[in-house]
Structure formats: structure tokens, C-alpha cells
Amino acid sequence: xxxxxxxxxxxxxxxxxxxxxxxxxxxxxxxxxxxxxxxxxxxxxxxxxxxxxxxxxxxxxxxxxxxxxxxxxxxxxxxxxxxxxxxxxxxxxxxxxxxxxxxxxxxxxxxxxxxxxxxxxxxxxxxxxxxxxxxxxxxxxxxxxxxxxxxxxxxxxxxxxxxxxxxxxxxxxxxxxxxxxxxxxxxxxxxxxxxxxxxxxxxxxxxxxxxxxxxxxxxxxxxxxxxxxxxxxxxxxxxxxxxxxxxxxxxxxxxxxxxxxxxxxxxxxxxxxxxxxxxxxxxxxxxxxxxxxxxxxxxxxxxxxxxxxxxxxxxxxxxxxxxxxxxxxxxxxxxxxxxxxxxxxxxxxxxxxxxxxxxxxxxxxxxxxxxxxxxxxxxxxxxxxxxxxxxxxxxxxxxxxxxxxxxxxxxxxxxxxxxxxxxxxxxxxxxxxxxxxxxxxxxxxxxxxx
Numbered sequence: 001x002x003x004x005x006x007x008x009x010x011x012x013x014x015x016x017x018x019x020x021x022x023x024x025x026x027x028x029x030x031x032x033x034x035x036x037x038x039x040x041x042x043x044x045x046x047x048x049x050x051x052x053x054x055x056x057x058x059x060x061x062x063x064x065x066x067x068x069x070x071x072x073x074x075x076x077x078x079x080x081x082x083x084x085x086x087x088x089x090x091x092x093x094x095x096x097x098x099x100x101x102x103x104x105x106x107x108x109x110x111x112x113x114x115x116x117x118x119x120x121x122x123x124x125x126x127x128x129x130x131x132x133x134x135x136x137x138x139x140x141x142x143x144x145x146x147x148x149x150x151x152x153x154x155x156x157x158x159x160x161x162x163x164x165x166x167x168x169x170x171x172x173x174x175x176x177x178x179x180x181x182x183x184x185x186x187x188x189x190x191x192x193x194x195x196x197x198x199x200x201x202x203x204x205x206x207x208x209x210x211x212x213x214x215x216x217x218x219x220x221x222x223x224x225x226x227x228x229x230x231x232x233x234x235x236x237x238x239x240x241x242x243x244x245x246x247x248x249x250x251x252x253x254x255x256x257x258x259x260x261x262x263x264x265x266x267x268x269x270x271x272x273x274x275x276x277x278x279x280x281x282x283x284x285x286x287x288x289x290x291x292x293x294x295x296x297x298x299x300x301x302x303x304x305x306x307x308x309x310x311x312x313x314x315x316x317x318x319x320x321x322x323x324x325x326x327x328x329x330x331x332x333x334x335x336x337x338x339x340x341x342x343x344x345x346x347x348x349x350x351x352x353x354x355x356x357x358x359x360x361x362x363x364x365x366x367x368x369x370x371x372x373x374x375x376x377x378x379x380x381x382x383x384x385x386x387x388x389x390x391x392x393x394x395x396x397x398x399x400x401x402x403x404x405x406x407x408x409x410x411x412x413x414x415x416x417x418x419x420x421x422x423x424x425x426x427x428x429x430x431x432x433x434x435x436x437x438x439x440x441x442x443x444x445x446x447x448x449x450x
Contacts, residue, residue, distance in 0.1 A: 004048035004096035005117060006179065008087045011035060011103030012055030012074040017229040023057040024227070025103035026064055029237050030244070031283045032265040033064055034106035034227060042101070044110035045117075049094055051087040052103070079197030080173065081189045088183050097121070098182050100175045100200065104227045106236070108174065112219050116176040119217050126215040127181050127207035130154065131174040133221045141170035142201060144216055151214040154201035158194050169216070171201060172224035181207075240265075264300070276312070284318065302334075305341075323358065340383065352376075353395065357383035363407065365390035382417065 015024025025035040035052075042050060050069035054061045055077055062071060072086040084100055091098070097117050101108065112131065120129045130151055132144045143164050145153040154171060155164050177185070185203035193199060204214045227236050244267075245258040252271035255261050260277040267281045270289035279293055282300025287293070291304050294311035301318025304310065307325040314328050319336030322328065326339040329346035337351040340358035345351055349362055353370040355378070356362065366387050368379045377395035381387065385399050388407030399405060400417035409423040 003117075003121065004094070005045050005099065006049035006051065006091055006094055006096060007042045007045075007047050007099045007101055008084055008091075009035070009038065009042075009050070009052045009069070009101045009103050010080065010083045011061060012053050012077055012083055012086075013104070014056045014077075015104075015228070018233075019230075023060045025106075026060055027227070027233055029106065029233070030240050030263060030265040034233075034236070035061070035064065035103045037106040037265070038101060038103060038108065039065075039068065041108055041110045041113065042099070045099075045113055047099075048096060049091060051090040053083045053086050078191070079195070080200035081186055081198035081202060084200055085183070085186050085198075088186075091179055091183075094179050096179060098177055098179050100173075100177075102173055102226065105172070105174070105224055106227070107225060107240070108219075108223055112217070112223055116174070116217050119215050120176045120178070122215070124213055124215075127177065127185070127210075127212035128204050128214040129176040130204060130214065130216050131172045131176075131224065132169050132216050132218050133172055133224050134168050134218070135170060135221045138165070138168055138170050142173075143167045144169045144171050146216055149216050151204055151216050152208065154204040156193070156195075156199060156201065169218075172219070173200070173226075174224065175200065175203075177203070270306070279311075354379040354381065354393075356381045357385060357401065359384040360386070362387045363389035363391065367392055369394040 011025045018024045026033040029037060051072050052061060052065060052069045053072045053074050055074045058073065070090045072090050074083045074086040097120055099113055116129045116131055120126060130144055140157045142154065142156045143160055144151055145164060145167060146169060185206050188206050189198045189202045191198050207214050222239060225236060227233050241262060244263045245255060245261060248269055249255055251269065253269045253273040253275060255275050257277040261275050262280045264281050264283045264285065266283055268286040270287055272290045273287050274292045276293065276295040278296045280298045284301040285299050286303045288304060288306040290307045292309045297311040297314045299316040302316040302320035304322045305324045305326065308322045309327045311330060313330045315333045317335035320334040321338045323339055323341040325342050327344045327346065328334060331347055332345050332349045335352040337354045339356045342358055343356045343360045345362040348364045350367040352368050353376050354368045360381050360383060369392055370376050379393050379395045380398040382399055382401035382403060384402050386404045388405055390408045391405050392410045394410065394412045397411055398414045400415050400419060402418045403415045404420045405411055405415060406420065406422035409421060411421055411423060415421045
């Protein structure tokens, strides 16, 4: 039987390089706070405990986590070792494996976390497992000095010798240890270093000095990319989007210009979906098989049924549901709109708070007038109804099955099944009036020139 797992996520830093009123780890990637990307990977391990160490803007983190993890406060911030110590009370009585993670390192795969736990429970029972990587440029990273997969020394860049800085294996900061070992080792860490901080890495050196072994697990640099600035946030977004585009195409979607399509963290695509350039998916979009999404569409919170066509230049807002083979064309905006099978709104239309029956046809320029400045109201359009161009449907209103609303109508009362509703002012005809007007104006203009 496997040991219980606890995750300690460090998120107490001020994130000053972000220059933001929003906590650094709550900045979104693909529409989801980076911290919640990490928490989703943690949850794949079914942890018994999750502790987030907070400091600056703790109220924002508490709201974002919504009770999904315990909070431990680090104030003041005296280094990574001190931060992990703050989780000791929350883990009182816990006797399992502890993963130490960072809220601003959001893309650590669950498989990598599992590899760290597995190594911690190997026959040689290391005291600490360190997650390391080899970047193209080691920069200012701390170094991991090894013999085989045994860690002989951990050293911060600022404290490293020239020979140690030449080592390319770098410390990600992520570790795993038994709870009983972790806090005993942390109690012995001192601030005897250039920064006068309590370094987490020192637990490795202390364990080695005790004659205990410490092991290293390596991973791809992209898995442990940290985010400390707006530029790094943009790089992380690009990294995530590139991966998701490849995943979408491998799953059977065609992307005409992949680099111009932007997905949300939860976008769902069926097979044989065709996506043209410059399409943006916000959160909450589900797309069934055989859908064609044409260029320059913005879609969020929408469910798109089998065989639908969307766009170009369409905006589908939250609450939109398109039934099988429905069509929403260019410059159409929908919100809380449910279109039945085969219903069409081909161009220049606003459909808000509306149900459109199967086979109904909504003409160009139609709007549902759903808001009176205080409340929203619904419009119901029956099956096979025809709404003529430039019509205003003033909700609450019902248009019956097979009904026709004539072009240019402003409908304020229900229309019965099979009924024609025409709401226009009487057309006034004055034969020859325009000719007489033009003649008079030309003569007046000519006289002014003399």
C-alpha cells in the first residue's frame, strides 16, 4: 500500500517584478490562474493534505483556493526553508511523503511528481529527493552536485565556487521527503549565508553530513519553468498554447494556422473539427464532431453541437448552445442563446436570452431587445419561424411555430403559430414629388451662384 502524500506549495513571495495588485500566482495562463494549473496536477496524485504557504495578498489566495487547501502564513519571509517550516503545524500528525512545490512553477506534470515519490520510496531510502534539470543556460540557478543519481552537495549560485558554477545540473527547488525527516532537518538549517536566509537546499547538505543519501530526479526544463515577470508569463502562455495546439491536431482537429488559434485550459474539441485562423476560445467551450469554425471568431462559455458552422467574425458568449447543424454567421453575437437543430442566424444579428426552435431562420439585422436597464427578459422563437431582416423582438415575447415576422418589424406582443406579423408605419407615396424637389433645389443653387 502506498504512503499518503502531502503537497506543500510555496506562494508567500511578493512578486514585485510583476508590478501588479494581483498576486503573482493568480495571474492566468490559458484563462486559469497558474496556481490552479499546479493544483490540478497535484490533485491527480489524490493527496491526503495540501498546504499553501502564503504571505503577501493572502486574502486573494484564500478566495481563489476556496477551501481546497489549508493555508499557512509566512511572515516575514526569511527564505524557502523558513517557508516550508511554516507548514509544520498544518501537517501535525501526518506521517507520509511530502512534495515541496512552488506556486509560480505551474507546469510540473503529475508523472514527474509521482517519479519523485517513487524515488523517495526506493530500496535505498534517500532522505531527500531533489528535482533537477539542465537548462540551455544555467544563469543564476543553484547547482546540484552529484555522483550518479546521488546528490553530494546543493549550493546556491551566489555561494558557489567557479567549479561548482560550471556544473550544468540545476536545482528546480522542488523536493520530496518523508514528513518525519523533513521537519527534523529543517530545524537544523541556519541563515549562515550571503543572503542571511534559511535555504531549503541545506536539508540535503545536512542529511549528507549525517551519512544519509539524497537522490536526484531529472526533468525537462519546460516542466519547471518559473514565472516571475510579465515577460515570463507571456512565455509560459506561448509554451502552453503550443502544446495544446499540437494536442488538438493529434486528436483529430484541423487548424489552418495553428499559431493564430488560442485555447482555454478547458477547451474540449471533437473529431474532424476545422478551425480557421484567428480564433479565440475563452473558458467553458465544448465543440462536438464535424464543426467548422471560420476565421476571426471569439467563443467562450458555449456548447457547439455536431456539424455546426460558426463565423467568420462571430462572437459566442456564455450560455450559448448550438444544436446539431445550426449556423451562426458573420457579425452575429449570441449570449444565453439556445439554437435548435438547423437553426440559422447568418449575419449581422444579436441574439441574447433567446431560444430559437429547430429550422428557424433569423434575418440580417435582427436583435432581441432583452434588457430594459434593470432586468433581462427572454425571447422564444418557434420551430421553422422566419424572422425578416432588421426586426426588433422586444422581450418578453414569443414567436410561434412557422410564424413569419416581416422585415423591419418591431414586435412587442406574442405572435401565434403560423401567423404573419407586420409592424410598420403606413407607406406614403407621392408620385413626382422627388422630381419637383430636385428641380426646385437645382434652380435655387444656380441662383445663388449668380
